[in-house]
Amino acid sequence: MTVNDSFREMFAMIELEMRRLRHDRTEIYTRAIQPILWLGVFGSVMSQVNAIPTGGIPYIDFITPGVLLQSTIFVSVFYGLTIVWERETGILKRLLVAPASRYATVIGRSIASGVRAVVQALIIFPVALLLGVRFIPNPFYILAAFLVLFLVSGGFAAISIFVASVMKTRERFMGLGQALIMPLFFASNALYPIKMMPPALQYIAVMNPLTYAVDAVRGLMISGDVSRLAIDMTAIIIFDIVVFTVASLNFRKIIE
Amino acid sequence: MTLAIDVQQLTKVYNGRIRALDGIDLEVKAGHIFAFLGPNGSGKTTLMRILTTQFRPTSGQASSFGLDVVRDSAEVRKIIGYVPQETSVWADISGFENLLIYSKIYGVPSGRRKKAVRQALQRMGLEEVATNMVKTYSGGMVRRLEIACALLVEPRILFLDEPTIGLDPSARKAVWQNLTSFKKEHGTTVFFNTHYMDEADLYSDEIAIINRGKIVKSGTASELKQSLRSEILRFYSEDGNNVDERTLNDIRDLSMVSNATLHGPRLDVAVEDGERALPLIIGVLSRAGFTFSRISSAKPSLDDVFLRYAGQINFKEGGDDL
Structure with a gap:
């Protein structure tokens, strides 16, 4: 198994996801509804209240990074469902019998999900613009923000694949997927600054990878304050490495 | 002559108590079509999954063309093709796309990829429906596409788990006609599990019958009948x-x-x-x-x-x- 083989397999997995997306985009559109409601309804209403210290940023602008991340992470967290489905059919057995490493399979699938998630964010992005969110007019910053979205989504897809290989059935997976997302969202700085949280929740927020992702995307897209970007990126990359490794180690067990 | 499959005293115990395989000995000659028969739950699929490196045996040895399925599992995966009992193609893309993705996963060099995909479609008689979405295929077409995917790399051994289960007689015949002509051309060893006695009778060179994890009888179809x-x-x-x-x-x-x-x-x-x-x-x-x-x-x-x-x-x- 050479590095070359692994890359080839990863690209094949990304290509698969792109081809599926080309045939059927319904999911991408329906999944865009919820984040658009967060921005359009929740964001607009809360903007009137002025109860949350956002550092002078309009509230809707403040939550845009969090909502973008939530929508991409939604795609990733439920990516495991695809894996559960592929387990129920014979696809996973077949992939694991192919001359490819499980690392390449897991990372390839995670990256593929990351790509899908970025496509999801690209749909919400113009809606946010229409709602009057003011982004930093620097294309490099925006690109970097999308890179963060991609890296974080890939990481959550790996978690999802790990959960799929433990849970193995659709029902159990759905339960855990639902139980994971909203707490993750609420225990982060997506909707309010960490300082406003009760101390116990603050500890959780500091351990939550979403906090670093929101911080990085907010800095790049909205506030222009990138002073903590290095810390944020380090946290995200450590997160990715850990989850990719754990998910890969466990992956063969999925077919047992 | 190297055996295509050599299994010695193979056992597999699930959860420390269920003996799925209980001391299997098996030899399959290169170029043969080998039918593995047995009732439901007799251990057929377990053996196939060990031979295709999905499971490790509890004890005993198994090898393909001299490569040990545990020690040399990565090498074994390069020479085998495998079609599981369940559907193993993506339904939401076309047949052509399935082959293309599999050809990339299997590492068919980019220069040969188009040709390999075209040949595979031709061999399994799927050229006309190549660009249709797989979800519009009949059961027989799906199975032929799955076999086509497995044949992309021209494996030395092809493992088929219940290859024609749920297919109507004409679809079964089409699957076997395509398989036997491929086998004639390439001398591929074929190892298949089945419930259909007529298929074992018609297409296999050798048969083994497994019951409760043990091989109870083996030989050619006529030897068994005699x-x-x-x-x-x-x-x-x-x-x-x-x-x-x-x-x-x-x-x-x-x-x-x-x-x-x-x-x-x-x-x-x-x-x-x-x-x-x-x-x-x-x-x-x-x-x-x-x-x-x-x-x-x-x-x-x-x-x-x-x-x-x-x-x-x-x-x-x-x-x-x-």
Whole structure:
């Protein structure tokens, strides 16, 4: 198994996801509804209240990074469902019998999900613009923000694949997927600054990878304050490495 | 000559108590089509999954062309093709796209990829539906696409788990026609699990029957059928005269005959080997003055072989009706 083989397999997995997306985009559109409601309804209403210290940023602008991340992470967290489905059919057995490493399979699938998630964010992005969110007019910053979205989504897809290989059935997976997302969202700085949280929740927020992702995307897209970007990126990359490794180690067990 | 598959004293115990495989020994010659028969839950799929490196055996050894399925699993995966029992293609993309993705996963070089995909489609008779979405395919087409995917890399051994389950007779035939012609061309070894005795009979060079984790019988289809020693010869009386009790006993006394029974004007004789027993029986009958208009012979089918060695029903030796 050479590095070359692994890359080839990863690209094949990304290509698969792109081809599926080309045939059927319904999911991408329906999944865009919820984040658009967060921005359009929740964001607009809360903007009137002025109860949350956002550092002078309009509230809707403040939550845009969090909502973008939530929508991409939604795609990733439920990516495991695809894996559960592929387990129920014979696809996973077949992939694991192919001359490819499980690392390449897991990372390839995670990256593929990351790509899908970025496509999801690209749909919400113009809606946010229409709602009057003011982004930093620097294309490099925006690109970097999308890179963060991609890296974080890939990481959550790996978690999802790990959960799929433990849970193995659709029902159990759905339960855990639902139980994971909203707490993750609420225990982060997506909707309010960490300082406003009760101390116990603050500890959780500091351990939550979403906090670093929101911080990085907010800095790049909205506030222009990138002073903590290095810390944020380090946290995200450590997160990715850990989850990719754990998910890969466990992956063969999925077919047992 | 290296064996395509060599299995020695293989066992697999699930959760420390369920013995799925209980000391399997098996040899498959290169270029052969090998049929593995057994009732549900007998260990067929477990063996296939060990041979295709999905599971590790609990003890014993298994190798493909000299490569150990545990120690050299990465090498084994390069020479095998595998089609699981369940659907193993993506339904939401086209057949062509499935082959393209698999060709990339299997590492078919980009220069040869298009040609390999086209050939695979052609071999399995799927050219016309190549660009259709797989979800519009019939069961037989899906199965042929799956086999096409496995043949992309021209494997040395092809593992098929219940390759034609749920297909109608014409779809089954199409699958086998495509498979046998590919096999003829490339000399690929084929190892398949099945419930369909007629397929094992028609297409396999060798058969093994597994029951409760043990191989209970193996050999060619005709060897297995002969092993039952229960051919039935039927003599139909010309004039409606029944064979008398004395003659019946004389026939029963012949060494090759295991039983003889009367069914109205028809005499049934169960024998080990019909070709050799027939002249002797005719001799006894003609000495007693009986003539017959017609003689037929019912050889045991592979179904009978299966029922005898793996069935739960007791097969009555030389039973009065087959």
